[in-house]
Amino acid sequence: MLAIADEVGLRTYVEATPAGYPVYEKLGFRPVDVIEFDIVALTGSKWYGNEVDKLTVMIREPQPRRS
Numbered sequence: 287m288l289a290i291a292d293e294v295g296l297r298t299y300v301e302a303t304p305a306g307y308p309v310y311e312k313l314g315f316r317p318v319d320v321i322e323f324d325i326v327a328l329t330g331s332k333w334y335g336n337e338v339d340k341l342t343v344m345i346r347e348p349q350p351r352r353s
Contacts, residue, residue, distance in 0.1 A: 315344035
């Protein structure tokens, strides 16, 4: 999908978990915001042992074609 976005000149967007962040960073995404949310308030219980979780909003500009 990134190749298609690059070909047509589209910026791409993801919301990365802490585990996914390094993968997206290697693909050229850069962080632009962090979304934090209270798991207990949303679900009524702890989820994966965390009370607060976060997603990093990341953007990747279209990459030029390699020759």
